[in-house]
Amino acid sequence: MSKSSNESVSEQKKLDVTKWFESLRDQICISFETLENEHVGPFSEKPAGRFERTEWNRPDQAGDGGGGIISLMRGRVFEKVGVNISVVKGIFSDELKEKIKGANKNKYFWAAGISVVAHPLSPLVPAAHMNTRHIITSESWFGGGADLTPYYPDQFDTKSFHLALKNACDKYNEEYYPKFKKWCDDYFFLPHRNEPRGVGGIFYDELNTQNWDHDFAFTREVGKTFLKSYSLIVSERKNKPWTKEQRDYQLERRGRYVEFNLLHDRGTQFGLKTGGNLEAIFMSLPPTVSW
């Protein structure tokens, strides 16, 4: 066994996680391209969008730091949507060693994840974010979540999105949804404006029930539930015409999204501090914004 491996999780499990994130990425890209194909609403005279992939590598002091693949689409339904999958590994810096669970015992880490951020063109279609990950130090855990940011919140969308996530959670543990919903509300909050980023969803981290298969299954469930629920919302809302005033309001509210991601998001700060790939980090930023 190489000195950079983490013994807490088997190589087979790492492979299974990696394959799942690739598979989920493929399902998301196919679903979103289908929404582009089937679009008959505003701007349907433009060509349907297609995902384009860019690979990136991550330097690490231990040598091979892993990397990832960004799938990015700029279409007629999705003004910008990115799906990033990554498998990174290496040695934590001294600063991070103290902050990351289990990193003080074993400085080697392995992490894989998927991150999706969708910014639809229509101000009537909510923006959305989903991210799940598996991190291995001397300990191991899953984390992630999914949340919705509508600019014109629709009660039906908010309810159906939360209900889908609640049902997904309840299959695994009835305490998950209330706990993870609150975590999401607390996390996606702009203190300087005293307002939430959107209408929430779920957020969880350091999940390890001592049953790896159970935790991995829950993480797969979150990804599948997000894809199904969000695709339905996009499909229901995308054909409705909108006004210039609504579009202007969307561009202004997207400023809040940027403020959150650059001022407060721990993921962005973590990425920048660990020399993460800039294109992958800033993939989350909206395509057009106004202040």
Added chain:
Amino acid sequence: MSKSSNESVSEQKKLDVTKWFESLRDQICISFETLENEHVGPFSEKPAGRFERTEWNRPDQAGDGGGGIISLMRGRVFEKVGVNISVVKGIFSDELKEKIKGANKNKYFWAAGISVVAHPLSPLVPAAHMNTRHIITSESWFGGGADLTPYYPDQFDTKSFHLALKNACDKYNEEYYPKFKKWCDDYFFLPHRNEPRGVGGIFYDELNTQNWDHDFAFTREVGKTFLKSYSLIVSERKNKPWTKEQRDYQLERRGRYVEFNLLHDRGTQFGLKTGGNLEAIFMSLPPTVSW
């Protein structure tokens, strides 16, 4: 004398500083409106822009925390330009008391300043920033600077802007320009992209030569020099036609401006931490941005 006053600088001097910032604001607004009036280049069919003023007040635990006035114009030469003047006073929080010079001896502070951020519509006209301020704790000092952010850097503009600032500095102290130029280069730098924000200018802080009149005169000189030099650059460049590709590039590069202001700028962080006026803090953000 009230308990909240700072004895290191007389009330008369505070009044003189306040009047100067108001006067400079008026000169800037008149000059920029004149550039709007005289415009004959692209988009000259649109009406000339006019500044609109908004007052804001700052709450403070000591009671009256002062406030400011934002003058904002969205025109045909300046897509967005803001001039904010403020006179704020009060009590530093425990966190800030340790960070601000002289605040540990006397928690009362008084600060006045002017801040200008211009985002022209044309990608061929540089964006620009100027800020000068006077801060009084148990000590007192001046600070500020001016810098240029062209998206299509023009050697002549960069040289003329720096030469004007050098001449202004040299009248007061020949060591100022090289020192303040380097300070500006160091400050307006995006470490995560390893690139400067623009082509620089000057930046200075905690300036106190023990000759208050001299330091105040230098600060006035910086303001006047910025106005004259930048107005000339705008006037020279604004009539030239540009392409959609150049405009797209400008919107993309403006993203860097946002990244700097939200991720790195100490002024933004200071403003948010001290409960500053959000409209005044985010006045600096470009009107339209793309990622």
